[in-house]
Structures are given as C-alpha cells and as structure tokens.
Amino acid sequence: MRVLAAMSGGVDSAVAAALAVEAGHDVVGVHMALSRNRDQFRTGSRGCCSIEDAGDARRAADVLGIPYYVWDLSERFEDTVVADFLAEYEAGRTPNPCVRCNEHIKFEALLDKATALGFDAVATGHYAQVVTRELPDGTTARELHRATDAEKDQSYVLAVMGPERLERAMFPLGGFASKAEVRAEAARRGLSVSAKPDSYDICFVADGDTRGFLRDRLGSRPGVVVDTDGAVVGEHDGAYAYTVGQRRGLGLGRPAADGRPRYVVDVRADTNTVVVGPAELLTVDRIAGERTVWFAGALAADGAGAGEWFDAQVQVRAHGAAIGARVRAVPGGAGLEVALTERPLRGVAAGQSVVVYRGTQVLGQATVSRAWRAAPVAV
Amino acid sequence: MTTPVLPAGSPEPDAGAYLDHAATTPMSPAALAAYVAEAGRVGNASSLHAAGRGARRAVEEARESVAAALGARPSEVVFTAGGTEADNLAIKGIFWGRRRGDTRRTRVLVSAVEHHAVLDPAFWLAGHAGAEIVLLPVDAVGRVDLEALRAELVAHAEEIALVSVMWANNEVGTVQPVRDVVRLAHQHGVPVHTDAVQAVGQLEVDFAASGVDAMTVSGHKLGGPIGVGALLARRDLPLEAVLHGGGQERGVRSGTLDAPAIRAFAAAVTDAVAHRPERAAHLTALRDRLVAGVRAAAPDAVLRGPDPATDPAGRLPANAHFTFPGAEGDSLLYLLDSAGVQASTGSACQAGVPQPSHVLLAMGLPEAEARGALRFSLGATSTAADVERLVAALPQVVARAQAAGLVSASLAAAPARTTPGGAA
Numbered sequence: 001m002r003v004l005a006a007m008s009g010g011v012d013s014a015v016a017a018a019l020a021v022e023a024g025h026d027v028v029g030v031h032m033a034l035s036r037n038r039d040q041f042r043t044g045s046r047g048c049c050s051i052e053d054a055g056d057a058r059r060a061a062d063v064l065g066i067p068y069y070v071w072d073l074s075e076r077f078e079d080t081v082v083a084d085f086l087a088e089y090e091a092g093r094t095p096n097p098c099v100r101c102n103e104h105i106k107f108e109a110l111l112d113k114a115t116a117l118g119f120d121a122v123a124t125g126h127y128a129q130v131v132t133r134e135l136p137d138g139t140t141a142r143e144l145h146r147a148t149d150a151e152k153d154q155s156y157v158l159a160v161m162g163p164e165r166l167e168r169a170m171f172p173l174g175g176f177a178s179k180a181e182v183r184a185e186a187a188r189r190g191l192s193v194s195a196k197p198d199s200y201d202i203c204f205v206a207d208g209d210t211r212g213f214l215r216d217r218l219g220s221r222p223g224v225v226v227d228t229d230g231a232v233v234g235e236h237d238g239a240y241a242y243t244v245g246q247r248r249g250l251g252l253g254r255p256a257a258d259g260r261p262r263y264v265v266d267v268r269a270d271t272n273t274v275v276v277g278p279a280e281l282l283t284v285d286r287i288a289g290e291r292t293v294w295f296a297g298a299l300a301a302d303g304a305g306a307g308e309w310f311d312a313q314v315q316v317r318a319h320g321a322a323i324g325a326r327v328r329a330v331p332g333g334a335g336l337e338v339a340l341t342e343r344p345l346r347g348v349a350a351g352q353s354v355v356v357y358r359g360t361q362v363l364g365q366a367t368v369s370r371a372w373r374a375a376p377v378a379v
Numbered sequence: 380m381t382t383p384v385l386p387a388g389s390p391e392p393d394a395g396a397y398l399d400h401a402a403t404t405p406m407s408p409a410a411l412a413a414y415v416a417e418a419g420r421v422g423n424a425s426s427l428h429a430a431g432r433g434a435r436r437a438v439e440e441a442r443e444s445v446a447a448a449l450g451a452r453p454s455e456v457v458f459t460a461g462g463t464e465a466d467n468l469a470i471k472g473i474f475w476g477r478r479r480g481d482t483r484r485t486r487v488l489v490s491a492v493e494h495h496a497v498l499d500p501a502f503w504l505a506g507h508a509g510a511e512i513v514l515l516p517v518d519a520v521g522r523v524d525l526e527a528l529r530a531e532l533v534a535h536a537e538e539i540a541l542v543s544v545m546w547a548n549n550e551v552g553t554v555q556p557v558r559d560v561v562r563l564a565h566q567h568g569v570p571v572h573t574d575a576v577q578a579v580g581q582l583e584v585d586f587a588a589s590g591v592d593a594m595t596v597s598g599h600k601l602g603g604p605i606g607v608g609a610l611l612a613r614r615d616l617p618l619e620a621v622l623h624g625g626g627q628e629r630g631v632r633s634g635t636l637d638a639p640a641i642r643a644f645a646a647a648v649t650d651a652v653a654h655r656p657e658r659a660a661h662l663t664a665l666r667d668r669l670v671a672g673v674r675a676a677a678p679d680a681v682l683r684g685p686d687p688a689t690d691p692a693g694r695l696p697a698n699a700h701f702t703f704p705g706a707e708g709d710s711l712l713y714l715l716d717s718a719g720v721q722a723s724t725g726s727a728c729q730a731g732v733p734q735p736s737h738v739l740l741a742m743g744l745p746e747a748e749a750r751g752a753l754r755f756s757l758g759a760t761s762t763a764a765d766v767e768r769l770v771a772a773l774p775q776v777v778a779r780a781q782a783a784g785l786v787s788a789s790l791a792a793a794p795a796r797t798t799p800g801g802a803a
Binding site for chain 1: 732785
C-alpha cells in the first residue's frame with residue numbers, strides 16, 4: 001500500500017511511520033504546517049507546530065529513508081479549527097480543538113488530498129486500534145477500538161472521523177502496552193525524538209494561556225457574574241473565557257452566603273453573563289448531542305436502530321472515565337440522547353464531545369448540545 | 380596505489396532522471412581529479428615553508444585560471460565559500476564601502492527577481508544599517524525594467540550605494556540586460572554587481588567586457604564542488620570585509636584558503652568555459668525538446684520566462700519553467716519523484732513550507748498560478764532519455780496533482796463549519 005505518514009515531529013508519529021515502513025508499505029512522510037503566522041511558532045518542543053518540530057519530523061523521515069514533505073494547511077486550520085474554537089467559546093460553549101482537527105484537518109484535508117494523490121491510507125501516531133470484523137454476509141467492517149494502553153488511548157478524539165474515513169486510516173501504535181515501549185522502539189531505530197517530551201497544550205495557544213488567547217482574538221467584553229438568584233456577585237472581561245464547571249479564577253470579591261465553593265454553572269453568551277452556583281447544580285444525568293457520527297456497522301450489529309434505547313458506556317472528556325448509560329439515536333435527525341445509569345456526571349458543558357462505547361469499541365459520537373438533571377439530587 | 384574514484388557524473392543504479400542541475404550539478408571529472416590530488420597534500424597557503432608554498436602555488440594558479448576563463452585580472456578574484464557568501468560580500472561590502480565614502484549613499488537598487496542570497500542581505504541592511512531598498516520591477520518574462528532603473532538613477536544618483544541585477548535568473552532563466560544596466564549606472568557613477576551563478580558555463584561571460592564592478596560565481600553550479608565560489612571585484616571598488624581574521628584575499632575575505640576546493644573550482648570553470656559553445660548548443664536542443672514534450676503531454680501547462688522559439692538569446696539554454704494550472708508545485712514534485720523524475724519548484728521554502736515564488740509574483744502572476752510551478756534544468760550529463768522519462772510520466776502526474784488541487788480548492792472555498800447549537 002502507498003501510505004502517507006503524518007509526522008508531527010514527535011516520537012509517536014515517528015514510530016508510527018517506522019512501523020508502516022517495516023510493514024512493507026511504500027511510505028511518504030508529511031508534516032502539516034498549521035500555524036498561519038510563522039512568528040507565532042513556539043520555539044519550544046512541546047507542541048505540534050514549531051519550526052523545531054518540522055525539523056525533527058524531517059530528521060526522522062531521513063533516518064527512515066522515506067521522502068518528506070511539508071503541507072501548508074494553515075489556512076484551512078485557521079478557517080476550521082481556530083474559527084470553531086473562537087465561535088464556540090463566544091457562544092458560551094466548550095470546544096475540543098483536537099476533535100475538530102481530526103475532523104477537518106487530519107482526516108479530511110490531509111486524507112482527501114492524500115487520496116487524490118494516489119495514497120491508500122494515512123498513518124498517524126494516535127493510540128487507537130482498528131479491528132476488522134467479518135460480517136454474517138461475508139463482507140468485512142472496520143471498527144474503531146480503544147488502544148491497548150488505556151492511559152494513552154485517543155479513541156475519544158478520533159471517533160468524529162466516522163466509518164468512511166476509518167477505511168483509510170492506520171494507527172500502528174494502538175497495540176503498544178505503554179508509551180515507554182514506544183520510546184524504546186524509537187531509540188532502537190535511532191530516532192532522536194525518542195526522549196522528546198509529550199505535548200499536552202493546545203498547539204495554537206501559546207503557553208497554554210487559553211484565556212489570554214481568547215482575549216487577544218475576541219477582545220475585552222466586560223460583563224457581570226451573577227448567582228442563581230440573579231444577584232451580581234462579580235465582574236468579568238468576557239463571558240467567553242469561562243467554562244461550565246470552572247471553579248478557579250472567578251475573582252469573586254466576597255464568599256457565597258453559605259460559605260460553600262461556587263462554580264460556573266452557566267455561560268450566557270446572549271447577555272454576556274456568567275452564572276455561578278453550588279456544585280450540585282453541575283451534576284447531570286441526561287445528555288443531548290448533535291452532529292452525531294455513528295459507526296453504522298456497529299449499530300446494525302446490535303440491532304439498535306434509530307429511536308431504540310440500548311446499553312452502552314459514554315465518555316465526555318478525553319481522559320475521563322466511561323460511564324454506564326442508555327443511549328439512543330433520535331429518530332429522523334442527527335441527534336443522540338443519553339441517560340446515565342451508572343452514576344451522574346459533573347461539569348458536562350455544551351460543545352464537548354460525547355463518545356459512545358461498548359467495551360473497547362467506539363459506537364459513535366456527538367457534540368453535547370445540552371446536559372441536565374432528570375432525577376432528583378441525592379443528598 | 381591510486382584512490383579509486385567513481386567517474387564523475389556517473390548515475391547511481393536507477394538514480395532516475397535528474398532534471399535539477401540548476402540546484403546543483405555533478406562534479407566534472409577534471410574538477411574531481413583536481414580536488415582529490417590537492418586534498419592529499421598538506422599545506423596552508425599562508426605559510427611560508429615548502430608545504431605552504433605548494434598550497435599557495437595551487438591557489439594562485441587557480442586564481443589565474445579563473446581570471447583567464449572569465450575575462451578578469453587575477454587580482455580581481457576573491458575566493459569565497461560559495462555564491463551566497465560572494466553575494467553577501469558584494470551587497471554588504473559595497474554598501475559599507477560606498478557609504479563610508481559618502482554617508483548619503485544608503486539606497487540599494489536590486490531587481491525584484493534576485494536570488495535570496497542578494498535580496499536577503501539587502502533587506503538585512505535595511506533592518507540593521509539604515510539602507511533603503513529599491514526593488515526594480517520586471518516585465519512579464521522577468522526582465523528588469525530599464526526605465527525604472529533610469530528614473531531611479533536620475534532622481535537619486537547621489538544617494539545610491541549600488542545596483543545589483545543578476546546575469547540570468549535561476550528560476551525562469553531570463554537573461555538580464557546587464558550591459559544596459561552598467562551603461563545607465565555608470566553614467567551616474569554608481570557601481571554594479573551581478574550574480575552570474577547560473578550564467579557561467581551557459582552564456583558567454585566576460586567580466587571586463589561586461590563592465591560590471593563585481594560578479595558572483597559559484598562552483599557547484601558548473602561542475603565544481605559545493606562550498607566554493609568567488610567574487611570578482613574591480614580593485615578600485617570600495618569593498619568592506621564581511622569576514623574578519625587573518626587578512627587573506629586582500630583583506631576582504633579572511634579565512635584559510637581551501638586549496639583543494641579552489642583548485643577543483645578552477646578546473647571546473649576552465650572546463651565549463653572551454654566547452655561552453657558545444658555544450659550550450661546541446662543543452663538548447665535538449666531543452667527545446669523538453670519544452671515541446673511538456674507542451675504535448677500537458678497542453679494547459681504555461682511556459683514562464685522568455686519563449687526560446689522567439690527569443691533564443693533571452694533565456695538560459697538549460698532552463699525550462701512551467702506553471703500547471705490547478706496543480707500545486709509540491710504535489711507535482713512528489714508525484715514526479717515517485718515516478719523517478721527529479722525537478723524543483725524553483726522557489727524557496729520557509730520552514731519547509733513551499734512559498735509562492737517571488738520571481739513569478741514579480742512577473743505579475745497571481746498567487747494561485749504561482750503555486751503550480753516546476754523548473755526543469757539540464758546539465759552536462761543530461762540525456763534525451765531523461766527528457767523522455769519526464770514526458771512519459773507527466774500526463775498522469777499532472778492529472779493527479781490537479782485532482783489533489785481541486786480537493787484543496789474546494790476545502791478552501793467552502794470550509795465545513797461547526798455550527799454552535801443552543802446554550803447549555
């Protein structure tokens with residue numbers, strides 16, 4: 001197969017490319033340039049868009065003896081991932097830019113261009129597994145599963161790609177037991193990135209300062225912080241900088257009347273108001289999602305057609321736990337409904353992704369549009 | 380026992396069709412032999428003992444050969460570590476030298492299609508030394524606008540430090556009217572530098588006859604080693620040093636002389652100039668075949684730069700350059716590479732990201748068209764088979780690159796946006 005290896009400059013994608021080469025594929029390395037303003041390139045080695053990272057990716061490609069190209073996807077990245085990030089915060093929601101990057105950049109812009117150029121698949125350094133299952137009618141279906149290493153599993157941010165794109169995706173690291181093992185594989189092959197630190201921050205937000213980034217791009221918009229009775233308890237510079245569930249950095253002058261900690265329970269974009277309240281208001285057991293993606297084969301195999309509730313687990317954060325739930329696809333629409341059965345969750349914000357699992361298998365995902373409490377709060 | 384040396388320019392097994400000689404071309408057998416012979420000896424050309432004298436003799440003979448081949452005096456040859464260094468020495472050295480004589484002389488006139496080795500030192504001077512850069516416009520084939528030069532000279536003669544216009548362009552092959560530039564500039568007492576890196580070996584280049592005050596030559600573009608070149612500079616030209624140290628090369632270029640590289644460079648220059656007429660004829664014929672083949676294989680490809688059919692003297696014999704509508708240069712490059720054909724987009728990269736060529740933009744191309752550019756450049760080892768291989772691969776390569784270009788274009792035109800839903 002002709003395989004395009006997406007190479008960020010980090011150790012994971014370098015080893016993924018190496019494994020694709022060793023599997024006998026005809027591999028070409030591509031580094032995606034995503035930052036529009038080169039001056040904003042961070043000089044550190046902790047992101048995916050510094051000049052240093054492009055150099056590391058090139059060096060790894062040289063060691064592997066594969067051709068290497070840089071594709072400038074910065075305009076597309078700005079128009080989709082960054083624009084969505086700003087629009088979602090502006091709307092009082094909490095976006096996950098890594099999900100949007102997988103949706104619009106890695107498994108759309110990159111994958112489609114690769115396909116047009118004659119590549120059969122795109123390999124990335126994501127931790128997830130693709131399982132090919134034989135169906136009763138003799139055909140096969142590819143399923144997306146969690147990685148062997150639960151710590152590193154990234155199936156949550158990959159689910160958005162959907163079944164059609166999964167056909168052309170390769171995740172060579174999915175079966176590794178640990179990151180240490182991946183680093184050892186890198187060192188064994190003489191890849192100098194073997195000891196490079198992991199990246200955690202949002203790649204286009206310098207120093208992890210999301211609030212500062214939003215203020216630079218959206219401007220200062222002073223408003224008030226109110227409690228659940230509507231009483232003004234503080235001020236803010238822009239409601240967009242707050243997320244549901246947030247406790248720190250509220251800057252409230254005086255403590256709550258009952259002395260208990262206060263959290264952001266709502267961000268009202270229309271009135272530029274932040275609402276704070278006690279922790280129990282954050283506890284939800286119902287979630288509605290939109291922009292749903294189903295791995296159709298998986299649903300059909302369960303006999304769970306649209307509208308029927310089925311047992312599954314849901315995850316609402318990249319590194320959160322999967323919680324037992326009943327799930328259904330809303331008939332006739334692109335929506336999804338979740339009733340948590342195992343336990344309620346705290347701080348589920350609109351804009352986050354909710355991913356539906358059965359065991360290790362990803363059944364589908366949606367963007368949270370609403371989360372609420374149906375059952376009375378247990379004291 | 381002699382060291383076994385591969386015959387220079389012999390291709391590796393299935394090395395493919397190498398059509399990027401303007402980037403670098405194989406060392407000539409004479410240059411390689413000279414390099415190996417000199418590299419086996421010890422000697423610093425600045426030393427006074429026998430070993431030093433031996434190295435100095437090799438360097439000075441090389442200097443005489445280079446001067447003789449290029450119509451210069453030996454004392455006008457300043458060896459450097461390549462074309463970029465020679466360009467830096469010319470732009471910065473003449474700027475500083477002229478400004479020292481008269482502090483008003485801060486304007487640097489360069490054509491808009493110069494190589495980055497000229498443009499970047501000029502803009503560095505603007506950022507660090509108070510220089511004012513005037514980019515001389517070019518016409519649709521990349522030829523410098525002499526009227527703009529004349530107007531600038533008339534208006535600001537007293538403030539101009541130097542003019543730099545390349546002998547021939549590295550991307551689109553346009554031969555510049557260097558003699559006209561010299562005539563105009565000298566009427567106003569302004570010195571002229573020319574970057575002749577692409578010209579030597581392909582065109583007749585005579586330093587004295589051209590009238591230029593300084594001229595850049597590079598080794599590896601004409602069959603010499605990488606990392607050696609020269610600035611030919613008239614002795615009466617005010618020229619400040621860029622590299623300071625031991626005072627070699629009349630004090631303007633310190634550093635131990637690289638005798639093996641210099642000797643090989645001289646051998647290559649001598650060889651390139653001696654065989655220029657027949658090689659240029661061969662390259663022209665092969666290039667014309669390439670142009671015809673590309674046009675047949677990709678009918679919507681557009682030849683950029685002067686058309687050799689109507690203006691044969693206006694273009695470097697070994698250069699062909701096309702834009703392919705709807706395709707991106709790096710897609711074309713990748714697809715050709717995997718088909719065993721090595722070419723270039725001709726333009727610089729920024730952090731590996733292909734940028735639309737400043738040369739094509741200066742010629743008036745819109746950015747979208749400039750992104751789909753490919754340069755094919757021939758050399759002494761090029762054959763008809765190389766051209767055939769390109770022409771055979773091209774139809775599928777262009778079709779695929781255009782398909783990929785359409786994907787990118789449609790994504791850019793209608794980005795899938797995430798629509799925020801209701802508030803939580």
